[in-house]
Amino acid sequence: MSQVLFIVFVLLTLGAYLATRWLFLTYRSPLLNPVFLSTVALIALLQATGLTLEDYRPAKDFMTFLLGPATVALALPLYHNRQVLTRHALPVLSGVVAGSLTTMAAALVVGRVLQLDRGVLLSLGPKSVTVPIAVEISRLNGGEASLTAAFVVATGMIGSIAGPALLTLCRVQSPVARGLALGTVSHGQGTAVALLESETAGAMGGVAMAIAAVFTALVAPYYLPLFLQ
Template identity: 75%
Template sequence: MKLVIFAVCVAATLASYLATRALFMRFRQPLLNPVFLSTLVIIAALKATGATLADYQPAKEAMTFLLGPATVALALPLYNNRQVLKSQALPVLAGVLSGSLATIAAVLWAGWVAGFARGILISLGPKSVTVPIAVEIARLSGGEPPLTAAFVVATGMIGSILGPALLTALRVKDPVARGLALGTVSHGQGTAVALLEGETAGAMGGVAMALAAVFTALVAPYYLPLLLP
């Protein structure tokens, strides 16, 4: 019985993602973002069938395990676009590093204006890098790792939904710039949306995601205290 539930959950998740991805590719509307919309579909399906999160957990863990191979697979579009990266290596590096610093400063300023406590601000600071790195930064800096994990997921979701539309509104058309922006600010989810725009944007998103994670891990423990009140 458990195997049947597992198979149904995996199949339902895959079907919902493929369906919502097809909708997104056809209409290109931000709220049709595949990750966002397929999540809503799965939540609705679980509630409608009376299934619990515990029932879905084994399938979630199996699919989450595939994030590792999927991340490694980003090497292929990067290899195919290696000449682009070589020719623009300095602007790429400068953009990612300055973007990483700017997004931390911007969110801390917004949190300070909103009156957030110091612990919440620390937890919010590393929200633009992948969860394992962000929660460790929060732990070392005195923040709350579970809260940081929630901020990271929310950042990826919001950035992947609104990021492409915002870049288009700002007339940013270059796939290199779009991929770098999405990968720097919205980590894996931003990179996934960049891949939907094209191989070059996806490759640059992968580069930005990796560089931003390494750079933030190195500087955040020293940079955060400088910005906090």
């Protein structure tokens, strides 16, 4: 029975993503974000059938494992756009560094205004990098890993939904700029949405995600305490 559920859940997850991806590409509405819609659809399915997260966990673990090869696969669009990256190397690097510092600062300043606990602030700081790195940064600096993971997922979800519309509202049309913005602020989920826009945007999103993760890991121990004194 467990093997049957595993296969069913994997197929349902894939089907939900493909269906919502088609809706997004057809109507281009930020409210039709594939990650958000497919997540809602799967939660509704679990609620309607009386199944639990534990029933879904084997399928989730399998698809989480595939995140590794999927991340490596981002090298392909990057290779196809290597000349674009070479031509814009300095703006790419400076933009990601500035974006990483700004997104950490904004989150911590808002947190201080709301008088959040020090542990929550430390967990919130690295919210814009991918989960494994953000959790480790949080843990090493005294944050709570589970809170950080939740903040990272929420950031990716919100950024991937609102980011493209906000960039369009600000008249940012360049696929390089759009990809960098989405990858820097919304890590993997933003990169996935950028890849739906164009291969160039997706490649730049992957570059931004990688640079932001490395840079944040290096500066966070010195940068985060500045906002906690």
